[in-house]
Amino acid sequence: MKNLVLTLDPEKLQNPDLDLRYVIPDLLSTRSDGNIKDNGYDYEDQESQSPPLLAIFLIAIDFPAALKSINQLMMGEEVLGNNLSSVATLYLEEENCRAKISFSESLA
Numbered sequence: 001m002k003n004l005v006l007t008l009d010p011e012k013l014q015n016p017d018l019d020l021r022y023v024i025p026d027l028l029s030t031r032s033d034g035n036i037k038d039n040g041y042d043y044e045d046q047e048s049q050s051p052p053l054l055a056i057f058l059i060a061i062d063f064p065a066a067l068k069s070i071n072q073l074m075m076g077e078e079v080l081g082n083n084l085s086s087v088a089t090l091y092l093e094e095e096n097c098r099a100k101i102s103f104s105e106s107l108a
Contacts, residue, residue, distance in 0.1 A: 001059055001060065001061055002059070002060045002063045002066070002092060002094075003039070003057070003058075003059060003060075003092070003093040003094070004036075004057070004058040004059070004060055004066070004070070004090060004091065004092060004093065005055050005056070005057055005058070005090070005091040005093050005098065006024065006055070006056040006058060006070070006088055006089070006090050006091075007044065007053040007054065007055050007056075007088065007089045007091070008020060008053060008054040008056070008084070008087055008088050009050075009053055009087050010051050010052075010053070010054060011050055011051060012086065012087040013082050013087055014081055014082050014083065015080055015081035015082050017080045017081070017082075018054075019080060020054065020056075020079065020080055020082070021041040021054060021056060023079060023080060024056055024073070024079060024084075025037075025038035025056060025058060026038070027073060027079065028058065028066075028069055028070060028073060031069050031072070031073065032065065032066060032069040034061075035060060035061050035062050035065050035066050035069065036058050036059070036060055036061075036066050036069060036070070037058065037059040037060075037061075038056075038057075038058065039057035039058055039059045040057045041054065041055060041056050041057060042055050042057070043055065058070075063092075067101065070090060071103050071104060074088055074090075074103045075103055075104075085103055088103075090102075090103065
């Protein structure tokens, strides 16, 4: 299992609807046949004076399959009126260390 963090910048969202914190994990869980599980959310301060990021925590049982499902959602459609490909950042989290994972049209 892998821990993933999906961050959203509220200043870049076309529709900054807080329901995204529930809708995104639900969509990913459904589309991945349960491979991706919701693991909560939080707000994370940025170094600048910008508002905090919305951080959605996910658990992936099969990491490669989960990555493909997340990528398809981020690159392929709008969620609550938001094109997430330009406002979301995905990280793999291991032992308090995060590695950024880029979205790719080749995976979508």
